[in-house]
Amino acid sequence: MNPLDSALPDGLSRLDGEAPRLVVDTPAGRGEIHLDGATVTRWAPAGADEVLWVSTHSRHGEGVAIRGGVPICAPWFGTGRAKNRSPQHGFFRTVRWALTEARRDGDDVTVVLSLPPLSEIADVPGVADVPADLTATYTVTMGAQLRMTLTIASPTEPLEIEEALHTYFRVSDVETIHLEGLDGARYADKAPGGRAVNAQSGDVTFRRETDRVYASTETVTLVDGDRRVVVAKAGSNNTVVWNPWERKAAEMGDFGDDEWHGMVCVETANALAGRIALGAGESHTMTATISVQDA
Numbered sequence: 001m002n003p004l005d006s007a008l009p010d011g012l013s014r015l016d017g018e019a020p021r022l023v024v025d026t027p028a029g030r031g032e033i034h035l036d037g038a039t040v041t042r043w044a045p046a047g048a049d050e051v052l053w054v055s056t057h058s059r060h061g062e063g064v065a066i067r068g069g070v071p072i073c074a075p076w077f078g079t080g081r082a083k084n085r086s087p088q089h090g091f092f093r094t095v096r097w098a099l100t101e102a103r104r105d106g107d108d109v110t111v112v113l114s115l116p117p118l119s120e121i122a123d124v125p126g127v128a129d130v131p132a133d134l135t136a137t138y139t140v141t142m143g144a145q146l147r148m149t150l151t152i153a154s155p156t157e158p159l160e161i162e163e164a165l166h167t168y169f170r171v172s173d174v175e176t177i178h179l180e181g182l183d184g185a186r187y188a189d190k191a192p193g194g195r196a197v198n199a200q201s202g203d204v205t206f207r208r209e210t211d212r213v214y215a216s217t218e219t220v221t222l223v224d225g226d227r228r229v230v231v232a233k234a235g236s237n238n239t240v241v242w243n244p245w246e247r248k249a250a251e252m253g254d255f256g257d258d259e260w261h262g263m264v265c266v267e268t269a270n271a272l273a274g275r276i277a278l279g280a281g282e283s284h285t286m287t288a289t290i291s292v293q294d295a
């Protein structure tokens, strides 16, 4: 038994097993966080529908990335700046994090999760590519809002990091939604045939495979009929927008062939040119705060 279990505040419980997770249920909201990858998989404020999307084909458990919720991509994004990193999107999203703190403030529940010491996961692919004393903590507050704060520190060596809170949102139909807040932002288009430099004109809409890394520090609002999901952020140079569309969804083993209609990723990130250069002894903190406005 985890020594913290006896100290868990009201509204927070822990489910053990092959896919251990924390469950939040208070008058302000409800949600769930898997220790594997420190992946938030559910969150909804009181009275609202579920905000996050998880594939019905997702795998769960230690060592696999959950297909949905909010996987943490780090300490690199994709295959990294030089396209030579493995595994894709880094190892933060597949290793089992430890619960190190839990508290309740009013009807908000906050948990703090820590990346295990790298010496304990030295055999995990990718770990040997970063300084052995790299640390990361992830603070998640669930209630009327969902706030996720990732801090990465490199105590003794300079290190370039990329990171993303790879947030999968549930939508009614990706072809009828739009994103506000990115008008005028430059972006790299990673979809097949896409150009390295583009500029957004107006709202973002979806008609084909979409895979864009926007240079933007602005709040983005996902508009889905009467529902507005607001993604505010701090410490983030980029917003990544992704939908695999039909062909790519069919290629992915953990993604249902038709599920792309019902999701979109809006990721709070520092990636590509927006990467963070940590000096020795420095840390960086990135926060995403999500709220819902139903008309």
Ligand SMILES: O=P(O)(O)OC[C@H]1O[C@@H](O)[C@H](O)[C@@H](O)[C@@H]1O
Residues within 6 Å of the ligand: 065, 078, 088, 089, 166, 190, 211, 212, 240, 242, 267
């Ligand atoms: O299949 P993965 O590794 O979870 O990645 C999903 C997508 O994640 C996005 O963030 C990337 O921009 C896409 O290029 C990628 O396809």
